[in-house]
Amino acid sequence: MKPTIETLNLFKLASGDEFFLQLYKFVGKRSNKKVYIQSNLHGSEIVGNAVITQLIDCLSTLKKSQIDGEIWLVPVCNPLGTNQRNHFFSSGRYNSYDGKDWNRIFWDYEKFCYDLDEFVQQNLKFDSLTIQENFLQQQRIAFSKQLEKINNPSSAPLFEQYRYQLQSLSMDANYVIDIHSSSNECIDYLFCFPGQQQESAKYFHIDYGILMDTYDGDAFDEAFMKPWLALENKFEKLGRKINIDRESWTLELGSGMKMDPESVNIGVNGIKNYLVKKEILKLENYSLIPQDITLVSRQNIRNYYAPTGGMIQNRLSLKTQVKAGDKLYEILSFNKQGNLPEIINVYAEKDGFIFDISTNYSVNQGDYVLALCSHDLS
Ligand SMILES: [Zn+2]
Known part of the structure; x- marks a missing residue:
């Protein structure tokens, strides 16, 4: 029809x-x-x-x-x-x-x-x-x-x-x-x-x-x-x-x-x-x-925001399983104090998997970077 x-x-x-x-x-x-x-x-x-x-x-x-x-x-x-x-x-x-x-x-x-x-x-x-x-x-x-x-x-x-x-x-x-x-x-x-x-x-x-x-x-x-x-x-x-x-x-x-x-x-x-x-x-x-279907509570999803401004690099890809303390991504951080650029590492607070990642790799301080689902990807 x-x-x-x-x-x-x-x-x-x-x-x-x-x-x-x-x-x-x-x-x-x-x-x-x-x-x-x-x-x-x-x-x-x-x-x-x-x-x-x-x-x-x-x-x-x-x-x-x-x-x-x-x-x-x-x-x-x-x-x-x-x-x-x-x-x-x-x-x-x-x-x-x-x-x-x-x-x-x-x-x-x-x-x-x-x-x-x-x-x-x-x-x-x-x-x-x-x-x-x-x-x-x-x-x-x-x-x-x-x-x-x-x-x-x-x-x-x-x-x-x-x-x-x-x-x-x-x-x-x-x-x-x-x-x-x-x-x-x-x-x-x-x-x-x-x-x-x-x-x-x-x-x-x-x-x-x-x-x-x-x-x-x-x-x-x-x-x-x-x-x-x-x-x-x-x-x-x-x-x-x-x-x-x-x-x-x-x-x-x-x-x-x-x-x-x-x-x-x-x-x-x-x-x-x-x-x-x-x-x-x-x-x-x-x-x-x-x-x-694995149904998780909203509380299981933790958004990670950039602790400082810079460029995101070496970020784990979508669905990667992580343990608390694993490195999630790096921020390439620039300054105007006459110093060299530095790399800042950001670590997982909890076990889980990478649920969502930002499209933009350039972040101001406080911009969204990724979301971690604290549940096993089984
Ligand atoms: Zn929508």
Whole structure:
């Protein structure tokens, strides 16, 4: 089946040029469930565009009867970020107008859902599905105030108008996948919320994940998931376990400004597996085997910042296993005191492996150099 394609107006620039989003929709034989996948929210993180393109190709070969539900895909979901440049660098992690991180701007209903206790009391008598429908309806009503604000003569800042567009496409989804990469050079991993998602994570066939045991960043995945987790917890406190059929993922596929074929493959195959597991895709003769994933806490990732300015040299490469006390890198440090340049060694504080490294080898004091994951790379 071919997707239906919708081009959605995003906003207009001073020059009169306009930005759009393009949405690719595959609607299967029933539309009882929805998957929403987007890529390139951060400007330099382009890898997901290749993943989505391959997914569109793959889904196009299927019959309508092989898709149970709807799959919505939005590549290049942030045209302003994608097109931003500084010399050779694609630097669009932050909106250059207001300095905000494009993935820390989203509307989080959990923060505005003041009557959650009342909602739970009123819904105790219903089944899980009805509770979710009612909760989504309540969330939509609150969200519609965002549009009212935008449409007022005083309107709203660009980031509010932008997030309204993405969240209005994704709010009613069951499963949300936001494809990123490092802005630097990194291994492939995913972010996973605690609970039922830890089981689903095994189907992405990615070796590593970061467990979101602490979070409150107004990121896209959080803004989607936090209201549902709050609802689930509230019911649980009253002794009722409800089955919330909602999951939210951020995939981090390799390095910034790159579409490494290996990372692209991991993304495409992982998402296909996941959609089969969730019974959205019905693929013949498709063997589905869960694969162990090592989920580490955010506290396991330690960023190393340059203790002084200079040039990075002899840095250990990505994935290198290190012991506490091993040399991680050197800083070639210059001075203006009439002395020769000197070499400063930087050592690992803990055992672990090199998780992420900066693209730029020139650092001011306090610039990011690398991240160490204090966990075995097994
Ligand atoms: Zn990102």
